[in-house]
Amino acid sequence: MKDGAESRRYHHGALREALLEAAEAELIEKGEDGFSLRSTAKRAGVSHAAPAHHFRDLAALLHALAARGFDRLTAVMKAEQAAAGADAAGTDDAAGQVVAAGIGYVRFAIDNPALFQLMFGGRGGGDKPAELAKAAEAGFSVLVNGVARVGGRDALTTEAGWRDVMAVWAIMHGYAHLAIGGKVAWLSDQPFEAQRAVIADQVRRALRLAEG
Amino acid sequence: MKDGAESRRYHHGALREALLEAAEAELIEKGEDGFSLRSTAKRAGVSHAAPAHHFRDLAALLHALAARGFDRLTAVMKAEQAAAGADAAGTDDAAGQVVAAGIGYVRFAIDNPALFQLMFGGRGGGDKPAELAKAAEAGFSVLVNGVARVGGRDALTTEAGWRDVMAVWAIMHGYAHLAIGGKVAWLSDQPFEAQRAVIADQVRRALRLAEG
């Protein structure tokens, strides 16, 4: 049997994935503090030591979870970017796409606060495996490429280009963090379009573009 | 005896402070993950249950530690600000002072990475006590007041003012986080004055000031 999802075979077959799923659910429910390897195992319907075969450590599990988060973050950013591109139709609104990516970034953080916090230096802090670094890098590259398309910037090699990228990144990350921390009621309360306008404004300033 | 520091009286007398001291040392040594209430108690030279009398929870201890961190962060920002004011002597370089505060912010993060991370939503996540919120607010107000002095902005009431404040905050926080994560070798490797220039440039852009 190739098992249609919930087969209860002894050899689970997809335990790794199931564990990650359970882990994210636990993370959302109990928060980063209350998270426990044993209870995620229980939620996945296996014994407390089962995860050991798929993840060396608790840290390894969290790292995998974070990597997954980066994958999704990257996807969200790309999606928003693509949507923005469709909006503006013909015009090469490169800046608008960077803004869109930023919106996606912040939106992801708001939608997945616990995961977002885990991704950025939460628990499981030690030695991040290469896999995680690569996933994070992928998300970052969306931003780099976006900035590179704005006004013929060479975001990859020149120092000024890097500064622009970092500035945009810092703004996105800062807003995301603010939003999660509930520090921006004035922002969160706004309709989404207003939030978009605020962030767009800031990004444009950082890139020295005319406003509006 | 009013005990000159290390008195070994049964009634410690300053256990609360000693525990916070030990806790920070432990935090630095073992990182946020390896941190343990019991071992900080041991480091402070008391039994494992002693902290309970001064901090309801592990979370409470961490909150107090974070509050302390905010106090120091505020102090650093103010100090840098004051130094910048002295530099520019007569000129009312309000923007320069905001920049200085930002520098202080990033510098603090670099100098106290573990503490900084704890302060911003690390462990002990649940219900932040009022004390902590107040300490955080104090640091924030340094920034608010600084921005308010720039170009006659009304940072406290107008929405545009808030946007400016948030933009600067986001930039500072973003850079700080980048620096901690080691993501900005290109920045960290620079001499400090170059870092200052980069951040100054960004802050000025966020406040729509002429560059340079």
Next chain:
DNA sequence: CTGCCCCCTTGTCACTGTCAAATCCGTGGT
């Protein structure tokens, strides 16, 4: 000097992450 109250200690509990050994069961060789 004496009693009291607060600070701290000792002891214990449920729970955590990790390791070692036993157990299960699909797979491939015959």
Next chain:
DNA sequence: ACCACGGATTTGACAGTGACAAGGGGGCAG
């Protein structure tokens, strides 16, 4: 069809953790 092989999973155990309940110790008021 059989059967051993070997990886996946379980059971069991151990040191450490945070929280709680009692007990002991000492400084300070009377």
